[in-house]
Amino acid sequence: MKNKQGFTLIELLTVVLIIGILTAVGLPQYGKVVERGYVAEAEAMLRTIYDSSERLAGEFGYKSYDQLVSFKGEDEYSFARLDMFDKENLPAGCNLEEDGGKTLTCARFAYKISLDEFVVAKKIGGRNYKDTYILLHRDTMRLFCQPAPDDKYAEACDIYNLPVKEAGIAF
Helix, strand or coil, rough: CCCCCCHHHHHHHHHHHHHHHHHHHHHHHHHHHHHHHHHHHHHHHHHHHHHHHHHHHCCCCCCHHHHHHHHHHHHHCCCHHHCCCCCCCCCCEEEEECCCCCEECCCEEEEEEEEEEEEEEECCCCCCCCCEEEEECCCCCCCCEECCCCCCCCHHHHHHCCCCCCCCCCC
């Protein structure tokens, strides 16, 4: 007779327990990594918006977009005026809002072209951290995080690994 070998019940339960522990530890970390990836996506778009707005200012002979807006008025400019964001060349999955083209809405973030000294992204998609703002400072090119009003401990900013900046921005 052949010798049948297999796993004992204790061995199987041990393996299931180890897998359960690894899953319990790994899933929250996975969520944090995914959220950081979203911030990298927003950062890339913010830098693209910044570059495009500065090129527009240069075409009109101004040193910066803020200077252009202060002389011409913000009502004159929208995403449609930027060289990369006309209605035919919008990034995939993005569209211009009906607010005169001042808001670009994509799957996870809405972007504003000019809010004082920042280019701004607001988290809109997903379950976590809605209404958290990612701010790109125009002068220093540093990223900041303005937490959502209900995020009193700035958990999103900790996960995004960005310094908190209460800039009073809302849209």
